[in-house]
Each structure stands twice: as C-alpha cells, then as structure tokens.
Amino acid sequence: MTTITSLRNTQSNAANQESSDNQYSFKYFSPNINHKLSKSAKIIIIGLFAYSECHALQTITVDSRSAYNVSNSEDIKLMRQYFHEASMENPLSKGTMKILEPIGISKARILNVESPNSLDIEPITKKLSFRFSDRLSLVLANCKTNNLIPHIAVAQVPQNAIAAGIASGRKYGIADWNAYEAYAYAFLKHVTVDSGFNEADFEVANEPDTTGMAWMFAEKLGNSSRRAMAEYLKIYAAWSNAANKLTKEHPELKIRLGGPAMTTFSFGGFGTINWAEEFLKGVAAQNSRIDFFSFHYYGNVQPLVGMPYFGRYPTITELSEFLHSKLNELGLADVPIMFSEWGPSFETRNIPKALINGNNIGASWVARFVLDAAENNIDEGALLTFFDHKAANAEGVLENLWGWPSLLHSDTQTPKAIYNVATMLNRLPDHRVSTVPVRQDSIGVIASSDSSKVGVLIFNQNWDFINVQELAPTEQARIILKNLPFSASKVNVTKSVISETQANPYFIYLNNNLNKWQTLEAKSLRSTRMRPISLANGTVTIPDADLPPSSVTLWEITPAE
Numbered sequence: 347m348t349t350i351t352s353l354r355n356t357q358s359n360a361a362n363q364e365s366s367d368n369q370y371s372f373k374y375f376s377p378n379i380n381h382k383l384s385k386s387a388k389i390i391i392i393g394l395f396a397y398s399e400c401h402a403l404q405t406i407t408v409d410s411r412s413a414y415n416v417s418n419s420e421d422i423k424l425m426r427q428y429f430h431e432a433s434m435e436n437p438l439s440k441g442t443m444k445i446l447e448p449i450g451i452s453k454a455r456i457l458n459v460e461s462p463n464s465l466d467i468e469p470i471t472k473k474l475s476f477r478f479s480d481r482l483s484l485v486l487a488n489c490k491t492n493n494l495i496p497h498i499a500v501a502q503v504p505q506n507a508i509a510a511g512i513a514s515g516r517k518y519g520i521a522d523w524n525a526y527e528a529y530a531y532a533f534l535k536h537v538t539v540d541s542g543f544n545e546a547d548f549e550v551a552n553e554p555d556t557t558g559m560a561w562m563f564a565e566k567l568g569n570s571s572r573r574a575m576a577e578y579l580k581i582y583a584a585w586s587n588a589a590n591k592l593t594k595e596h597p598e599l600k601i602r603l604g605g606p607a608m609t610t611f612s613f614g615g616f617g618t619i620n621w622a623e624e625f626l627k628g629v630a631a632q633n634s635r636i637d638f639f640s641f642h643y644y645g646n647v648q649p650l651v652g653m654p655y656f657g658r659y660p661t662i663t664e665l666s667e668f669l670h671s672k673l674n675e676l677g678l679a680d681v682p683i684m685f686s687e688w689g690p691s692f693e694t695r696n697i698p699k700a701l702i703n704g705n706n707i708g709a710s711w712v713a714r715f716v717l718d719a720a721e722n723n724i725d726e727g728a729l730l731t732f733f734d735h736k737a738a739n740a741e742g743v744l745e746n747l748w749g750w751p752s753l754l755h756s757d758t759q760t761p762k763a764i765y766n767v768a769t770m771l772n773r774l775p776d777h778r779v780s781t782v783p784v785r786q787d788s789i790g791v792i793a794s795s796d797s798s799k800v801g802v803l804i805f806n807q808n809w810d811f812i813n814v815q816e817l818a819p820t821e822q823a824r825i826i827l828k829n830l831p832f833s834a835s836k837v838n839v840t841k842s843v844i845s846e847t848q849a850n851p852y853f854i855y856l857n858n859n860l861n862k863w864q865t866l867e868a869k870s871l872r873s874t875r876m877r878p879i880s881l882a883n884g885t886v887t888i889p890d891a892d893l894p895p896s897s898v899t900l901w902e903i904t905p906a907e
Contacts, residue, residue: 689751
C-alpha cells in the first residue's frame with residue numbers, strides 16, 4: 347500500500363517574491379536540497395528579534411457588556427473556525443489527534459490521491475470499470491479513524507484511458523467527456539457511499555490558474571490563461587453533473603462541490619484574465635452547482651488591514667469586497683467563501699522568508715489574519731498542513747522544516763506558535779465585545795465575555811515581508827475594563843504570552859544552551875496569575891504590560907474567590 351509522503355500540489359511550486367521589482371515567478375522546490383539554516387542566518391534572525399524601540403503607552407478600553415459583532419456570523423467562533431482544517435500531508439496518529447482535538451479540528455484537506463489509471467475501458471464491450479488508488483484508501487481510512495470530514499481536491503490528473511494525446515511521453519487532456527463524467531461520478535460515490543462518508547467536500551483542481559491545469563495541455567500555458575479557464579469550466583461542469591446525479595440518488599448525502607482553489611495572484615495583475623470573475627460568471631452561465639468558492643491566501647503576497655501596501659495584488663478587504671459583490675450580482679450570495687489554503691508565507695524552505703511560519707512572527711500575523719478574515723466575512727479556512735515536514739540536510743540527517751505553515755512540529759506532538767494562537771482563541775469567551783481601539787498601528791485587540799469571564803487578546807504585529815525585517819516596536823498597554831458582566835469587588839487575572847522566548851518552540855531550536863526554565867517557557871503556552879485587582883468606580887485597570895514585537899498576549903479576567 348502506498349504511503350502518504352506529500353499530498354501537497356501546486357502551492358509547493360511556490361512563487362518567489364523579488365523585492366527589487368515585486369515580480370513573481372514559480373519554481374519547484376526539491377525536498378532533497380539542504381535546508382539547514384546557516385549560523386549566519388540564525389544570527390541575522392536573532393538580531394531581527396532584538397528590535398525593541400518602545401512607543402508611548404497605549405490605553406485599551408474594553409466595554410465588557412457591549413456586544414460587538416462585525417461578521418455575518420459570530421466573530422469569535424468564526425476566528426476559531428479557520429483552525430478547524432488543514433491539509434493531510436501524512437496520516438494522523440491517535441496521539442496527534444488528541445493534541446489537535448482541543449482546537450476543534452474536524453476536516454482534512456487531501457491532495458494528490460487520484461490515480462491516472464483509475465478508469466479502464468474494456469476493448470470489445472467498451473464497458474467502464476474503476477479502481478481507485480491505494481493512497482486514497484489510506485487517507486479515507488485515516489479520516490474514518492479520526493472522525494474527520496474529507497475535503498478532497500479532484501481533477502488533478504488525466505485518466506490515461508481517455509487522454510486526448512501524448513506529449514513528451516506524458517498523456518494529457520480528455521478525449522471522451524462522457525467517460526470522464528462517469529469517472530467523476532464513480533469517484534464521488536466511492537468516497538461517500540462505498541467508503542461510508544455521509545459528509546464530504548470536493549474541490550475541483552488545485553491552483554488551476556497557475557500549474558494545476560498543466561495535465562490538460564500538450565504545451566505549457568501562461569498563468570491566468572483564458573484557454574485554461576475554458577477547459578476548467580468544462581471539467582467543473584463534469585464534476586457538477588456527477589455530484590448532482592449522486593445526490594439525487596442518495597439525498598441523505600451532504601456533498602459540497604466547489605472551487606477553483608486559485609491563487610490570489612489571478613485576481614488581477616498576473617495574467618490575461620481575472621480568474622475569480624471568469625469562474626463565477628462561467629459557473630452561473632452553465633448552471634453548475636457551487637457549494638463554496640475557494641482561493642488561497644498567504645501573508646507574503648498581500649497585506650492585512652492597516653498594514654502598508656506592497657506588491658500589486660489585492661488586499662484582503664479588496665478581495666472580500668470584490669467576491670461578495672460578484673456573488674451578489676450573479677445570484678450566488680449564499681455561497682460560502684473559503685481559504686482552502688492559508689498561512690503567513692507560501693515559502694516552506696528553512697530560509698528567513700519561510701521561517702516566520704514556524705515562530706512568533708507568524709503567530710502574530712495569524713492573530714491579525716483571523717481578525718481581518720472574520721471582519722471581512724470569509725466563511726471557512728484550512729491551514730496549509732497539520733505538521734511540518736522533514737528533509738535531509740547536507741550531512742544526510744533528517745531535520746524539521748520549520749518553514750511550513752502548520753500547527754505542529756514534525757514530531758507530530760509539539761505545538762508550534764501558530765497552534766498556540768488557536769489555543770488562545772479557544773480560551774476567549776464566545777461573545778465579542780467592543781474595544782477602543784480595535785486596531786492602531788501595529789496593535790490589534792480582540793475581546794469577548796460571558797457571565798463569568800472576560801478575555802482580552804492583543805497582538806503586536808508589523809512584519810516587513812519584502813525586506814524580511816521586524817517593524818513593530820515594543821509597545822506598552824494599559825487595559826481598562828468597564829461594565830464587568832459579573833458581580834465582584836476583586837478580579838483574578840491570568841496572562842499568557844506568545845513571543846520570541848515564550849510559547850515558541852522555534853526559540854529552542856535556535857538556542858542550544860537554554861536552561862530548564864527557558865525551555866519550559868518556550869515549549870508551550872503557559873499562564874501566570876497576577877495578584878487580585880480591586881475595582882475602582884466599577885472598572886478594573888490591569889497593570890501596564892510590555893507587548894514585545896511580533897507577540898500575542900491573552901488576559902483572562904474572572905471574579906476573585
């Protein structure tokens with residue numbers, strides 16, 4: 347049986363951002379190259395962490411009884427939702443699932459499980475038969491074991507039996523569309539009816555606007571190609587017809603079909619057409635089903651709210667406004683919008699541009715990202731991977747690739763800094779309340795309350811993706827809580843921090859001479875309790891606190907005993 351070694355597809359053909367002209371190109375990264383971070387690179391990164399210019403005291407006022415909800419859903423629950431799914435690059439053990447369950451993992455995105463030889467045609471009778479890959483069986487079994495809903499990328503390879511031609515020894519294209527639609531139906535039925543998944547998502551292709559449609563053509567097409575879009579819409583229609591047929595026969599199934607799993611490059615400025623607009627117009631025109639619209643979002647491509655603009659690609663707000671407007675215009679207003687991949691950076695090698703995915707810099711970006719995504723009504727999200735990959739260094743020794751946007755270290759047990767942000771969000775009460783400010787320069791605030799608790803999460807984030815340097819100064823915050831939702835004369839306050847040295851296992855990797863206490867602080871999210879604080883005129887003022895660059899701090903306030 348084939349093991350899952352890498353289910354990631356075209357996003358691993360990551361775009362290299364050139365700071366000189368903000369142009370992007372795509373190339374493959376070999377898993378065998380030397381990923382060892384040099385000593386000089388470590389020194390540079392440590393030096394960047396040391397940036398500590400201090401700004402004036404920031405006063406943050408929280409009205410604990412004033413409901414504040416910006417999205418069409420519940421803001422806090424929506425922010426948590428972005429951590430409920432990731433790509434299954436390798437099977438998940440029971441031990442790994444035990445670690446992931448507290449943050450609400452419920453789905454696994456699955457790539458590269460189609461076989462080009464699944465479809466067979468009997469020469470005389472022309473009868474179709476199907477045999478699906480061992481890899482698909484393996485991941486479905488793993489999803490079943492861990493009670494995960496599969497989210498499978500389909501239409502990633504040709505079916506050799508009905509290929510349109512051969513070029514340079516490889517088969518490409520589709521010569522028999524009826525047979526291809528029969529294959530799509532058989533695949534959907536195999537996953538749902540035959541394998542016992544009453545609920546499943548199917549995403550048609552992966553980044554078809556760049557390299558994900560290469561299997562359809564003899565020659566290489568440019569990015570955001572109009573020709574590729576025309577063929578993609580035909581493929582999408584085949585899967586739509588197959589899904590409709592299956593759900594008509596089995597109305598109990600909760601199948602969702604969506605796409606186009608495109609890069610953000612192709613919303614504009616990267617090719618001949620806007621892929622999102624042409625896809626939505628095409629789907630509406632051909633009356634295909636669309637149960638979600640999906641695209642990929644990485645922080646090193648476009649800025650979040652309030653951050654300096656860079657590059658020529660749209661911001662998260664511009665993307666959201668465009669998509670909601672276009673969906674409304676086409677009568678598709680109820681279609682959810684999904685980040686089917688997201689992360690601080692699409693780079694995954696152990697280089698400074700990628701290593702933010704593994705440390706506190708990426709964690710602080712994630713805190714800003716979930717706030718911005720929720721406030722822009724992005725409905726769903728899937729982090730790139732559950733855990734890091736390993737690769738051999740120059741000495742042939744396997745080492746962790748910290749540059750993956752993932753929740754866990756490659757040991758599948760150690761939570762990374764990004765995971766700790768998800769933990770903080772789960773510690774917040776469910777109902778968001780108002781704060782002044784919500785955002786101010788590098789600072790952002792998320793607060794919530796219920797009848798027994800107030801939570802205040804503050805991030806300090808301003809990372810320069812182009813020049814790979816820290817721009818956030820050390821800030822100081824004074825938190826004033828008004829209108830507590832419970833009766834008390836004193837409150838207990840616990841504080842948890844993600845920073846360069848706290849709740850950031852990457853710090854351990856960079857420093858080999860840490861004492862036991864430093865290792866403990868860096869390994870996991872730890873809380874400290876302050877002395878009880880008395881109310882004054884019905885308000886609580888939490889003692890001033892430093893907010894280091896690229897940090898996330900959570901305060902949890904409860905009645906004192």
